[in-house]
Amino acid sequence: MKRLAVLRHAKSDWGDAQIDDHNRPLNERGWKAARCMGRELKQRGIKFDLVLASTAARVRETLDGLREKYDFGSAPIQFEPLMYTAGEAELLSLVRDLPESVHAPLLVGHNPGLEQxxxxxxxxxxxxxRGRIAHKYPTAAFALVELPAHRWADVESGSGELVELILPKDLD
Incomplete structure (x- = not known):
């Protein structure tokens, strides 16, 4: 059994049209959601042994907000440029390429790829x-998926079960 965690970045700031998309920061609501999510992950005792994240500023700031309330311990954070524009197929390929020494990865990135x-x-x-995110995987949403595979390379579409879903609106 494999467990894959997926976190969409928190709400970003659209106030400055001069800032390109990759460098767009979080807004205040996003910072609050990231901190709340960090506190909730800590309370639930959810741990990761690898964080694979987009290089976008809003993802980096989401991780900074999480870290204010949550300790990643020795889990390395790897920034993967492909995740910035990755669709479902590219993300699934990244999952299937995870080393077998990784047991609890967290992917942090963007929609529509993460939702798909x-x-x-x-x-x-x-x-x-699953029905709660059928039409929208909101910003700062966290999902934990159990996959009936012995190796990451064997992960198949439609095989997993969503065992944890944390939405920011549920934490207010």
């Missing part, structure tokens, strides 16, 4: 978690 990845990896569950 979570939906395509999972099947409907009895608790209705």
């Amino acid at each position: 990845l979570v939906k395509n990896l999972t099947r409907d569950d009895g608790r209705g978690l």
Whole structure:
């Protein structure tokens, strides 16, 4: 069994049209959501042994906000340029290429790729978690997917179960 965590960056600031998309920072709501998510991950005891993240400023700041309330411990944070524009196929390829020494990875990036990845990896569950993100995977949303694979290379679409879903609106 493999466990994959997926976090969309927190809400970004669209106030300055001069800033290119890659360098767009978080707004105040985004900083608050990132801190709340960090506190919630800590309370739930969720741990990671690798963080694979987009290079965008809003992703880096989301991680900074998380770190204010959550300790990543010895989990390395690797910034992957491909994740900035990655669609579902590229993200699935990154997952399948994870080293077998990684047991609890966290992907931090952008929509629509992350939303498509979570939906395509999972099947409907009895608790209705997948249904809650069927039409929108909001900013700062966190999903934990259990995948019935022994190796990352064997992860298949539609095989996983969404076992944790944390949405910022549920934390207010």
